Amino acid sequence: MKGEDIYNGMTDIRDDQVAEAQNVPRQRASIFRKSPQKSYKKRWTIPMAAMLAAAVIAGIFLNPWNGSLSAYAVSEAEYPKQVRYSVLNNDPWYEARRERRSLSQVYVSTLGNFMTATVPGLLTGAGTENRVCSPINVYMALSMLAELTDGESRKQLLKLLDCDTIETVRTRANALWNANYVDDGTVTSIPANSLWLNDDLDFIQETMDTLSETYFASSYRGKMGTEKFNRTLQKWIDQNTKNRLKEQSSGITMDQDTVLALVSTIYYRAKWSNEFQKGRTSPEVFHALDGDRTVDFMHETMEGTYYWGEKFSAACKYLKNSGGMWFILPDEGVSVDELLSDGAVTDFLGTVTGSFSSDKGWADSKYLEIHLSLPKFDVVSDMDLTESLRALGITDVFDPYAADFSPMLEEDSLEKLPLPPFVSKVMHAARVTIDEEGCEATAYIELPAGGAAEPPDDEVDFVLDRPFLFAITGDDGTPLFVGIVNQP
């Protein structure tokens, strides 16, 4: 026997002995202090249906007009065929996925900038309510609105979209749509766009064709203000959001003055990469702004990167064959609004959602064992984005005397209108659900509150038991949804 044999013997020591030393972060003097926290080393592998589903509507309504005639579809978008996942031969599926992800090169940094610019305005002021919105959905709807406008109206939109020309908008929006349209049997992510046209007006065909070809927008013409046309719109929304926003869609109507309604939806559903173990779900207290409430918390111990900023901490739970869900917890005593106004959290979101690599580019991070405690939630919100968009510099499209919709309507139709067309409302509704089928609580495990700015030695309790932010990213890091959970 010699030293080499001892070396080889050491090589084959148990995984947990290796992991125990691995999890001790280097470069800190206090690393060998014993952790007071309970450790859960077991990796949960019992298959469970833990799902996440989300849907959103963004509607832009252009007024005014009145007219007649019944509703009918002019054209319905044909979505590209997707390679279905096959256990027996998944090479073609993987190749398709890789191609789809490569499309993000075209727009990924832009979306990070867009997130940074828009998210605080879209989420701030929720009070004690939940709030959800979809940056990709808003981006897509504003891109289509840019197609319908010209002059200063378009310039304001291009600026917010971080594009110099309308051609750049098209290239990016098309890549964004193609990268995020997934219906392959493992993940469902369907961004859908539609145009609802006043039947008494003549729209410029070239513009409508661009919307159809570049944005996969379906077109419908009908008599505005009629129950039938409204029902057709509601049915379209329900179909494209898998009935997840039925309550919100039932309230969406176009009045007789509507010239055109632009409606975008996105439906997203994916499973967690590692499901939560059913037996570890237990009722626990969530400290909402308006008082404590008891909700079901799911628990998992996972190895992953823990991030922190001056006033928050964050972690990501990955979604199978897709992106991930980011959870951002303000430090104790810091409100979500304060965090949003600070800028650091939007920088964080802009950084981490702009890339699908493991190196998310955020310096303050550490690979740790994370004990995640996450309340199950089903959050829904609907809001009018008009004021948020005004605050972001989009003003002309809301003013009938400043709005320039010349690429949309033929000259004689424009002349028929009592007032030039303008955007009368921008509606946005979204819902995000974290679900767990057949949940039953068999254990109650109380974990101490964590989430301080400085992570502890080798493991961290990440307990989302007070209002927090979340973001859902697609396969390439695209921010599909962001939201605040005030009331799980």
Added chain:
Amino acid sequence: MEDNEIIRLYHQRDEEAIAQTDLAHGAFCRRLAFHLLSNREDVEECINDTWLAAWMRMPPDWPASLRAFLGRITRNLSISRFRKMRAAKRYAGMEVLLSELDECVPDNATQLQLEQRIISEIITHWLDSLDREERILFVRRYWYADTVKELAAEQGMTANQMARRMQRLRESLRLTLEKEGVEI
């Protein structure tokens, strides 16, 4: 990307697996290899070989801990390289490590022709018998190949003090191997 996702990519024969492995564990494996081989060029070759070996082994392997799995490959490749190149090159890290581990060899070693598996089992049990702090120190030095100087700095002690602590641990392992080896 989580380790299970990366392993799944290997099983799907997706070369993205290697890129993701490099992102997630590249720095760790390079650090380990550098501590053993002390030469950047050799480290890169060793890491490329590690990725290739991982590609060859997954599937069928589905390691419970990807990091430990990759670390073992890096360690095995490093010692192979050391054996092959010892006449031509000096790998200071490995030489120091092995000379220290030589001290763990029992006095009755010539009578002990233990299988590698048995040696590993004895070391594993011995590590379990240590308190957490001692165990982590030993694993950090002889599995992760962290230097005595680094460990001393982290512990807030001098390198000499850390070296003496390591010496006591090696002596403890030597006695265990001697005792267990005799009993076997």
